[in-house]
Amino acid sequence: MINTNNGKRIVYLTYDGLTDSLGQSQIIPYLKELSKLNNKITIISAEKNEAFLRKREEIQSYLEQNNITWIPIKYTKKPPVLSTINDIYKFAKELKKIYINEGFDIVHCRSYITSIVGLKFKKRYGVKFIFDMRGFWADERIDGNIWSLSNPLYRLVYKYFKRREREFLTNADHVVSLTNNAIETINSSFDIKVLDTDYSVIPCCADLDHFQKTDKNETDRATWRKKLGIKQDAFVLTYLGSLGTWYLTEEMVKFFKILVTKFCPDSVFLVVTHDNIEIIHKSAIIHQISLDLIKTLHADRSQLPEILSVSDAAVSFIKPSFSKKASSPTKLAELFGLGIPVFSNIGVGDIEEYYRTIKSLIVKDFEYETLYDVWDNYFSSGKVDEKVLVDIAHKYFSLNLGVERYNNIYRSL
Template structure:
């Protein structure tokens, strides 16, 4: 029987792209440090069918015990309640077998199960909050507070949020900004919070050899890239508006989207702004294919809607891009981004999302391109390195075990 038994709960799937970049790498690192990890995850059937063998091989090689359940999408609310019930029952069964010392809960749905497990069995509870989730749902337009059902759900989770924070043996925050906000709330000024941003495997995302970089480095073409899903928070229209301004200064520019999203949505948005279709390149990529595609760009961009909830956000793509020695263009007011740009030279911080703000940023591109790639990568290894993230998680685990 292992003595360092951890139960990890995630309502995100290991077969999701996020599972491969932001869940498995940490748990593999912790497994290598002597912790025995059991994972319950909610898998989307399409992704599970596509990547089950790959993920199964990875967890087996790292003595991680994986217990996938299928995520149910419909009907709304009731499907989530059903998923919570199934995860709850499985968690209790596994606890009887493994006698977990710690339950590590990724975000709020999982924390509902973890807090109940703590109250029932006395297991140590880690609330890995990943952001102000209920506020994200409202500010992202997914929960309309004019709807009494969604208003009730929002109120419920905001109350639960305070319980999670009060009763957690440790809380993990992605940003110092969010930690500061929480410590300012009544009764929470002294709760233990460890800040661990979304980290990157700097061995996967490396500065490419000059002779292997994409053709845009050797020709007159200027490629700007966007990496990841667009979803609720990423501002496609504003990024395309920026690109349209960029074309006035660099007519040879092209915009590369590395994304699993529907190409027609992006192409239609570009057409609405009279951006020629040939200027837009869209590629879908598995995680292992991303670095080679990213290497074809000279600079990478992302704009996130600034809001209260986004003060707790740490974009995964930031570390991945910097780790490859590519400068970043992004907007102010998101997570610890302003601090990063003030402390390190990482690229261009756009303070106003309007033509004047875009033109100012465009005027700074040449300076950004002159930042040595090694310097950009050094920022990634200082702030976003996976091994540092594993070390910080281990510190939290060690405090709860000893």
């Protein structure tokens, strides 16, 4: 049972906007439920202009209905580094206003940028500071080719954030990690010991009442296949999420090519993303795949369960790098909740723990023979039981579980 007594005053800082799809799937659902548990929540978020103009009224109304105060600031992208410093100043300015006018108990900081502000307020005013790290942020920028260490400016910025990372970990009143793998890496490689009582592991969760396998899925499946021009008996492999950086588009297209040329000639690759789809088309051309076999679309979170119902399986290949030890792919929670099998590669977060009972969906490398064998095994050994996938979703990725863990952290501080 979740404790609803002794609610806390929380200010939640996020550099990801609430009007972005990530904010709607990975921030608002948690804070909505935490607000119901007698916590007074204020959110300060950095909003990108296009999404903010499109979604502001809808998000504002929803948050007000759930007794959450929202203070959006404008996200600035250019010039590099200076724009981020400017945004940090804006976060600090708004946070100080709240502290002076209302006060608060806890500053809950999502990732590294906002933690600069959170740690400053802990040291200056004595408020409790939660470092919700979300991953090894600085290393992600190197592994994703966003920053180059050959550039003196980015090398300096990288060293700065690695130094600050250590400060966040050693000064936080509580650390939240997406994976056990990240905590093990910190304790073994960072010359830091994060005590059991000082951290919680909360992977990217999903509202499994929303992402739920129901009888309606069959109707949605037929309806959306017709809308998308997909044959009712075609095998649909789906990719859901961002493109580029750590997401291995080339390898996923290669995986699809083996499917369509060796196993299911009528297969379709459905890509559901808000990113530029040109990267998918370029990979398809390189692998000599007809663009007629690639279907792409944008979708709001509210539409995802019915759209994803067209899927027979999904794929999630992520660059297996140091920084990805700390990653938890959101798509796993959503797709498993719908009973859709997801092919994933090793070397990412706690994937191997989640997949202990469904090892046939694990990809050990991206060599042709390996990818072929994965498909061959999949079709020869029979489909993965949907109930097994749904059970995994509820065991690891339930929003209710994530909310309970966050609420326990708030109560402990």
